[in-house]
Amino acid sequence: MTHAEMGSTALWLMLLLGAYHGINPGMGWLFAVALGMQEQKESAVATALVPIALGHALSIGIVVLAAAFLGMALPQEAIRYSVAALLFGLGISSLVRHYHPRWVRMRVGFRDLTIWSFLMASAHGAGLMLLPVLLGSSTVEAAGRMAGHHHTSAAASPVVALLATAVHTAAYLAVTGLIAWVVYSKFGLAVLRKAWLNFNLVWAVALVITSVVTLLM
Amino acid sequence: MSLMPDPTFYPSPKMAMQAPPERLAYVALLNAGKNGQCDAMGVIDLDPRSAGYGRLVGQTDFPRGDNELHHFGWNACSACLCPQAPHPHMERRYLIVPGIGSSRIYILDTKPDPKQPKIVKVIEPEEFIKKTGYTSPHTIHCGPDCIYGSALGSATGDGPGGIFLMDANTFELKGQWEQDRGPQQLAYDFWWHLGHDTMITSEWGTPNMVKDGVNPELLLAGKYGHKIHIWDLDKRRHEQEIDLGAEQQWVLELRPSHDPNKAYGFVGVGISLKDLSSSIWMWYREDGAKKGKWAVRKVIEIPAEPADPEKLPPLLKGFKAVPPLVTDINLSLDDRFLYVSCWGTGEFIQYDVSDPANPKKTGSVYLGGIVRRAAHPNKPKQALNGGPQMVEISRDGKRVYFTNSLYAPWDEQIYPDGVKSWMVKLDADPKGGMKIDEKFFVEFDGLRAHQVRLEGGDASSDSYCYSEAR
Numbered sequence: 001m002t003h004a005e006m007g008s009t010a011l012w013l014m015l016l017l018g019a020y021h022g023i024n025p026g027m028g029w030l031f032a033v034a035l036g037m038q039e040q041k042e043s044a045v046a047t048a049l050v051p052i053a054l055g056h057a058l059s060i061g062i063v064v065l066a067a068a069f070l071g072m073a074l075p076q077e078a079i080r081y082s083v084a085a086l087l088f089g090l091g092i093s094s095l096v097r098h099y100h101p102r103w104v105r106m107r108v109g110f111r112d113l114t115i116w117s118f119l120m121a122s123a124h125g126a127g128l129m130l131l132p133v134l135l136g137s138s139t140v141e142a143a144g145r146m147a148g149h150h151h152t153s154a155a156a157s158p159v160v161a162l163l164a165t166a167v168h169t170a171a172y173l174a175v176t177g178l179i180a181w182v183v184y185s186k187f188g189l190a191v192l193r194k195a196w197l198n199f200n201l202v203w204a205v206a207l208v209i210t211s212v213v214t215l216l217m
Numbered sequence: 218m219s220l221m222p223d224p225t226f227y228p229s230p231k232m233a234m235q236a237p238p239e240r241l242a243y244v245a246l247l248n249a250g251k252n253g254q255c256d257a258m259g260v261i262d263l264d265p266r267s268a269g270y271g272r273l274v275g276q277t278d279f280p281r282g283d284n285e286l287h288h289f290g291w292n293a294c295s296a297c298l299c300p301q302a303p304h305p306h307m308e309r310r311y312l313i314v315p316g317i318g319s320s321r322i323y324i325l326d327t328k329p330d331p332k333q334p335k336i337v338k339v340i341e342p343e344e345f346i347k348k349t350g351y352t353s354p355h356t357i358h359c360g361p362d363c364i365y366g367s368a369l370g371s372a373t374g375d376g377p378g379g380i381f382l383m384d385a386n387t388f389e390l391k392g393q394w395e396q397d398r399g400p401q402q403l404a405y406d407f408w409w410h411l412g413h414d415t416m417i418t419s420e421w422g423t424p425n426m427v428k429d430g431v432n433p434e435l436l437l438a439g440k441y442g443h444k445i446h447i448w449d450l451d452k453r454r455h456e457q458e459i460d461l462g463a464e465q466q467w468v469l470e471l472r473p474s475h476d477p478n479k480a481y482g483f484v485g486v487g488i489s490l491k492d493l494s495s496s497i498w499m500w501y502r503e504d505g506a507k508k509g510k511w512a513v514r515k516v517i518e519i520p521a522e523p524a525d526p527e528k529l530p531p532l533l534k535g536f537k538a539v540p541p542l543v544t545d546i547n548l549s550l551d552d553r554f555l556y557v558s559c560w561g562t563g564e565f566i567q568y569d570v571s572d573p574a575n576p577k578k579t580g581s582v583y584l585g586g587i588v589r590r591a592a593h594p595n596k597p598k599q600a601l602n603g604g605p606q607m608v609e610i611s612r613d614g615k616r617v618y619f620t621n622s623l624y625a626p627w628d629e630q631i632y633p634d635g636v637k638s639w640m641v642k643l644d645a646d647p648k649g650g651m652k653i654d655e656k657f658f659v660e661f662d663g664l665r666a667h668q669v670r671l672e673g674g675d676a677s678s679d680s681y682c683y684s685e686a687r
Contacts, residue, residue, distance in 0.1 A: 037683050189683050198219065
């Protein structure tokens with residue numbers, strides 16, 4: 001398995017999407033900071049990041065793996081249209097109103113945080129957002145292989161899907177961890193009041209744009 | 218939805234104390250005279266540089282006058298910044314105004330014209346009862362996930378009362394909150410320790426026990442509320458019942474520490490059957506802050522004052538004393554000063570509760586009172602009735618406002634001459650002590666002022682998820 005098989009553009013896009021998910025306060029770093037403040041120690045921030053990253057990876061992994069396996073059975077067009085429709089629906093509904101999973105608990109352990117992060121990423125369609133990149137990547141891959149004799153799958157292979165999840169999560173963890181640490185130990189939470197762009201709005205727009213791109217691919 | 222967070226949301230109580238001074242107050246005005254007047258939301262000018270300072274500058278009349286408006290609240294507050302499901306781009310804009318007399322809820326929009334809020338939705342009693350199974354909605358708090366409210370009773374007006382939920386975007390009722398209420402029957406106030414996943418509820422009486430006035434038989438038998446209840450806020454389960462003793466009647470306002478890391482708070486008790494005193498109790502976690510059972514201890518006792526029976530209402534004549542009747546308390550955002558309203562004696566007291574188990578009295582003023590009838594310096598010759606009651610503190614802790622009516626059916630028993638309503642303001646010294654602002658004396662014509670909410674938030678409107686006490 002080499003990077004070349006995923007394509008360097010796809011790889012960069014995976015990293016970028018990971019960073020984008022990491023920046024969103026609702027996707028992890030803010031909870032880590034809150035737990036640091038609850039325990040009144042910096043190490044609690046770091047400890048929280050592990051289950052948060054795990055939950056995020058699980059949510060992403062399930063979606064891209066499911067797409068990969070579906071891709072073996074279904075024609076690529078079917079996958080592409082369904083992904084576009086899902087992204088579009090999710091984007092529009094979050095433009096109309098911001099839905100968030102019901103979650104009240106603040107005293108959370110490893111398991112709670114993993115579930116929380118999984119729910120947050122899933123509810124925001126984090127995994128779905130990756131699919132167009134993987135679809136695009138496999139289109140290129142498929143075109144390249146046309147010359148050879150291989151049977152080509154419509155979507156990315158499960159191995160590529162897992163690699164993508166790992167790359168994405170690494171970028172996500174790096175960014176969410178960095179922000180958590182900087183906010184906790186340098187800036188403090190006052191930054192929230194000035195710099196908390198409406199990510200849900202930006203996110204919704206991103207979902208809709210991604211869906212259009214998926215259709216045009 | 219806006220692109221940046223609502224500027225009135227603050228991550229921590231410490232940051233909220235830096236908020237700019239409030240310029241407007243919203244005051245629930247209820248028609249107690251059954252004189253055809255309607256209930257209303259009054260708007261008071263609080264800007265000392267404005268020509269209208271200390272005056273009613275706006276009023277939104279409600280279509281009816283049978284609501285008995287009580288503790289209304291905002292649709293959104295600093296709890297929207299909580300990390301579990303942050304949605305900071307909501308607007309603090311709508312007032313959720315419940316009527317305990319009618320079981321009706323009004324939604325008011327303050328944005329188009331802050332001085333003339335507009336009624337944008339009315340939840341009729343039939344709908345409220347059908348969707349929640351409760352009657353007499355009383356207190357509203359905005360939570361991290363939706364709007365929470367308490368209600369005094371069941372559909373029949375008996376117990377159990379409890380908590381209901383409302384969607385913060387659509388204002389649709391989402392039913393009862395409780396998954397398992399355990400032994401809880403009576404309800405009144407509620408609030409929480411968000412950092413400890415804990416809800417606290419208190420007890421007054423069911424609608425049937427209170428709506429016709431204080432029932433002396435029930436009172437002397439110790440049948441009104443005398444407990445607080447501890448709940449798992451997330452699992453919505455009753456965890457612990459703490460009995461203050463049957464002689465402690467009317468366990469009312471709950472003021473948890475604003476700092477989400479702390480695990481203590483204060484609750485006011487209206488009257489002790491033993492000696493007519495009122496008291497403030499502290500609840501706290503027994504084994505440190507994180508885990509462990511909750512307990513209470515009495516930290517303040519305010520004695521009754523001997524009085525000439527001639528000057529007492531029929532209900533109290535036999536006792537030859539004025540009970541303090543603590544009916545509301547409030548805690549400054551830095552958890553430092555506790556303000557206590559003694560509606561019977563007319564005293565308003567400030568305590569330093571930096572050491573919560575050992576409060577120190579740091580200030581006191583008198584206005585109204587059953588016997589005292591203390592006047593306001595603005596009109597020194599005018600005897601006032603009613604007494605200090607619903608109290609609200611500015612976010613910076615420097616200004617304190619209160620009104621003088623309690624609950625129409627009870628007003629008549631304690632102040633049979635009919636509560637003439639007023640609202641006052643005190644200036645609080647950050648080091649302790651307070652004095653009456655002579656320029657601020659609002660009198661209401663025919664309507665009775667109750668709960669006060671300050672523009673942008675106040676000391677009982679917001680909850681916080683981040684602690685800065687390092």
